[in-house]
Amino acid sequence: MPEFGAFDIVGPRMIGPSSSHTAGAARLGYIAWKIADRDVVSAILTLYGSFAQTGRGHGTDKALTAGVLGMQPDDENLVRARQIAARRGVAVEIFYSDEEVEHPNTAKLELTSSNGARTEVVGQSLGGGAIRITRVNGFPVEFGGEYPTLLVQHKDVPGVIQEITGILAANGINVAFMQVFRRSRGEDSYMVIETDQPVPREVRDAILQDCGNVTMVRAV
Amino acid sequence: MAYQFTTGDELLLLCARHDASIGEIMLRREMEREQAERGALLREMRLNLAVMRQSVKKGLSGRQPSVTSMSGGDAERLFAYAGTGSFLGENACRAVAGAIAVVEVNAAMGKIVAAPTAGASGVLPGTLLQCGKQRGWDDDTLIMGLFAGAAVGMLIARNAGISGAGGGCQAETGAAASMAAAALAQCAGGTPLVCLHAAAMAVKNVLGLVCDPVAGLVECPCIKRNAMGAANALLCADMALCGIQSYIPFDEVVWAMHQVGRTMHADLRETARGGLAATPTGRALQKRLQLDLE
Numbered sequence: 001m002p003e004f005g006a007f008d009i010v011g012p013r014m015i016g017p018s019s020s021h022t023a024g025a026a027r028l029g030y031i032a033w034k035i036a037d038r039d040v041v042s043a044i045l046t047l048y049g050s051f052a053q054t055g056r057g058h059g060t061d062k063a064l065t066a067g068v069l070g071m072q073p074d075d076e077n078l079v080r081a082r083q084i085a086a087r088r089g090v091a092v093e094i095f096y097s098d099e100e101v102e103h104p105n106t107a108k109l110e111l112t113s114s115n116g117a118r119t120e121v122v123g124q125s126l127g128g129g130a131i132r133i134t135r136v137n138g139f140p141v142e143f144g145g146e147y148p149t150l151l152v153q154h155k156d157v158p159g160v161i162q163e164i165t166g167i168l169a170a171n172g173i174n175v176a177f178m179q180v181f182r183r184s185r186g187e188d189s190y191m192v193i194e195t196d197q198p199v200p201r202e203v204r205d206a207i208l209q210d211c212g213n214v215t216m217v218r219a220v
Numbered sequence: 221m222a223y224q225f226t227t228g229d230e231l232l233l234l235c236a237r238h239d240a241s242i243g244e245i246m247l248r249r250e251m252e253r254e255q256a257e258r259g260a261l262l263r264e265m266r267l268n269l270a271v272m273r274q275s276v277k278k279g280l281s282g283r284q285p286s287v288t289s290m291s292g293g294d295a296e297r298l299f300a301y302a303g304t305g306s307f308l309g310e311n312a313c314r315a316v317a318g319a320i321a322v323v324e325v326n327a328a329m330g331k332i333v334a335a336p337t338a339g340a341s342g343v344l345p346g347t348l349l350q351c352g353k354q355r356g357w358d359d360d361t362l363i364m365g366l367f368a369g370a371a372v373g374m375l376i377a378r379n380a381g382i383s384g385a386g387g388g389c390q391a392e393t394g395a396a397a398s399m400a401a402a403a404l405a406q407c408a409g410g411t412p413l414v415c416l417h418a419a420a421m422a423v424k425n426v427l428g429l430v431c432d433p434v435a436g437l438v439e440c441p442c443i444k445r446n447a448m449g450a451a452n453a454l455l456c457a458d459m460a461l462c463g464i465q466s467y468i469p470f471d472e473v474v475w476a477m478h479q480v481g482r483t484m485h486a487d488l489r490e491t492a493r494g495g496l497a498a499t500p501t502g503r504a505l506q507k508r509l510q511l512d513l514e
Contacts, residue, residue, distance in 0.1 A: 002378060006250045007264060009336045009373035009382075009399070010344070010366050013271045016326030017286070017438040019338045054436035054492075057288055057509060059329050079329040127383055129334070 012129050015078040020105055021051065021058035024125030026078060028133075029067015031145050032109040032121040034220045035136060036068075039113040042091040043068045049104035051125070052096040061094045064107055068092070073129065139181050139190040145220055147176055147194035152207065153216035156182050156189045163211045164191065173197045188215065223249040228375055228416050228470035235412035242402060242412050243367035246374070250367075265363045268333045272322070272345035275332045279321025284328035288509050291439045292328060295321035298447075311354045312454050319346025319450035323443045336373040336382040336395050339438045342446035343396035344369055347453045348403055357407050368406040369399035372419045379471070380478035384431030384490040387481025393442075393449035394429060394477070397422040400453035405460050418460035420470040422452050427473075428480050430488035432495025435506035441496055 014023035033040055045064045047055045055061060059079065066081035067073075069090060077084060085092045105125035112118050122135035132144050136151065143149050154160045165175060174196040182189035204217045223245055225231045234245045250261050278284070283293035295317050302313035319342035326332045326341055335344040344366070352362050373382065376395045381387045401418035410418070426449075434440040460466075466473065487494030496502050 004374045004377045005253055006246055006261070006367060006370040006374070007268075009370040009377060010265070010268055011333055011335075013268060013331065013333050014338065015329055016332050016338050016341070017329065019334050022329070023334075023338070050436075057435060057437040059287055062329070074331060076331050127385075128337070 008128065013074045014129060015063070015074060015076065018058045019129045020125045020127045021055060021060050022063045023073045023129040024105065024127070024131050025051070025055075025060045025063035025107065026067045026071070026073035027129060027131050027145070028107055028121075028123040028125060029064040029109065030070065030072060031067070031123070031131070031133060031220055032111060032119070033068045033070050035121055035151060035218050036111040036113055036117075036119040037218060038070060039115075040068050040090060040111045041114050042112045044093045044095070044110040046095040046097050046108040046110075048097050048099060048101040048106040048108070051105050051107055052098065055096070060107075064109065065092050065094075068109060068111060136190060139183065141181050141190055141192050142179065143192045143194060143220075147196070148198040149220040150191075150193040150195065150199050150204070151216075151218040151220055152191040152193065152214055154189055154191060154211070155213040155215070156186050157213055160211060160213050161191070164193070164207055164214070167203065167207050167210065168193070168195065168199070171203045173199055173203065221249075221252050223252050225249065226375075226378060228474075231371060231375070232412050232416065241364060241368065241406055242371045242415050243364035243406055246367040246371035247364070262363060265366050266359065269359060269362055269366060271331055271333050272335075273349060275322045275325045275330065275341075276318045276345055276349055278330060279325045280317065284324045284330060286324070286327035286439055287329060288435070288437060288439065290434075290437070290505070290509075291443055292324050294443070295324050308451065311350060312451065315347045315350035315454060316447045316450045317346070318350050319343050319446045320443055322346060323438070323446045327437075327439045327443065335369070336377060336399065337384075337392050339384065339442050340392040340396035340446060340449065342443075343393060343449040343453055344400045344403065346446070346450045347400045348407070351404055351454075352407070355408070361407050365403035365407040368415060369403040372402045372416075373399045375470075376423070376474055376477070379474045381481060384433075386489065387477065388429055388484050388489050389431040389445055390423070390426050390429040390477055391481055392431065393445045394423050394426040396446070397426065397449040397452040397456070400450070401456040401460070404453060404457035408457065408461055410457075410461050414460045416470040417464070417466045418456045420466035420468065420473045421456040421459060421464075423473050423477055424466065424468065425452050425456070427477060428484070430484065430495045431490045432488060432497045433490065433492055434497050434502040435509050436490075436492035436497070440502075440505075
């Protein structure tokens with residue numbers, strides 16, 4: 001049985017009309033923006049399933065756009081996100097796909113940052129504004145962003161996990177959940193670390209500098 | 221956990237043991253669950269109340285054209301009519317107008333508080349804020365009313381479901397009316413048992429209500445179903461407060477709601493394939509909207 005808190009029932013505060021097709025989509029965009037290190041100069045957004053079928057009437061395109069501009073799901077400017085993107089010079093292209101997907105409310109967000117770095121995020125909107133990120137740069141992952149989350153890309157060698165958790169522990173940060181994903185042995189891996197405390201920038205920098213096998217650290 | 225409850229009966233036991241309202245028990249459960257301070261949770265709910273108030277006000281002060289231009293302006297129309305000898309009476313009519321206002325704002329991509337969903341977000345603020353104005357309830361009373369509504373909504377969400385895709389509109393505007401009925405009864409001084417009778421009756425009245433949104437959008441018939449949800453909440457709060465009881469207890473009503481939802485055909489659960497969505501007018505609108513929006 002799922003357990004709900006008071007603010008799952010009276011809440012969230014959000015921009016309508018749909019918690020799954022608008023608020024959830026905005027949150028997907030917002031988390032993708034954070035994964036792209038809060039720096040997005042262009043975005044290709046692809047909507048699948050029910051997102052593709054009813055997304056236009058639900059403003060799913062605007063919500064995803066607002067998210068990748070760094071706007072929160074309750075930002076009243078969400079309805080003007082396409083215009084705001086144009087004004088900021090962020091190129092946003094929207095595609096509606098009829099490709100079969102696992103979950104009806106799925107979006108793929110392909111983002112480019114000002115230094116040319118590319119980030120590809122795939123996520124699902126689960127209802128009630130809750131979401132699940134399922135792929136980052138081709139790696140299968142799974143997290144919902146309810147907790148402060150660290151996304152770490154690293155080489156698949158022994159000892160990396162210990163180094164990172166050691167730095168977190170030294171800074172008084174408790175790990176709530178932790179998962180490691182890789183495509184095949186020896187290739188780059190992704191670590192998703194959900195923590196009870198937010199991880200400040202200096203701690204993220206320390207992980208990147210002190211752990212020789214870590215190639216990227218993002219706070220989500 | 222001292223304040224955990226998973227049924228209406230357990231909730232009533234906790235209320236009796238601690239001589240506390242439903243809303244108070246829900247607040248203490250949240251403190252325990254989130255390891256949070258009472259003050260912080262009250263502040264968070266106050267923020268919800270503020271957004272609810274803004275959304276009612278916005279929807280009553282000018283037409284809110286939706287993305288599709290299918291809806292907007294009815295809240296203002298009904299509010300103006302409320303005092304001109306409406307059958308419902310001025311207060312009820314204004315409460316219903318408030319409920320419509322919020323869902324019109326929602327359809328126009330304005331800011332609302334999901335309660336329990338965005339599609340059913342009008343019922344709780346529409347009724348609670350108007351009745352609060354009529355009776356002079358202060359914000360602290362309204363905030364505890366929202367916690368009472370959250371308790372009822374939590375039980376329905378846990379034991380039946382609150383998504384139209386899962387259980388039809390009974391699970392959305394039915395749940396919202398149930399939450400609002402309990403909140404109103406508590407704010408008016410009803411006992412916890414009276415609150416749950418109000419909540420039970422509100423669900424019973426709409427058991428089997430289908431979710432059949434035209435073109436799959438949260439507008440037609442969702443906005444008017446919120447209007448009916450508000451009237452349903454007022455009616456059930458009044459019935460419970462005058463001593464009328466639900467013959468079937470709250471927990472069993474929620475169980476029945478779950479069973480009805482499970483047997484409901486998928487065409488009638490938010491897929492826009494049945495009910496009003498499948499009518500010639502509904503289909504024509506869907507086709508036109510798709511052409512317009514492409």
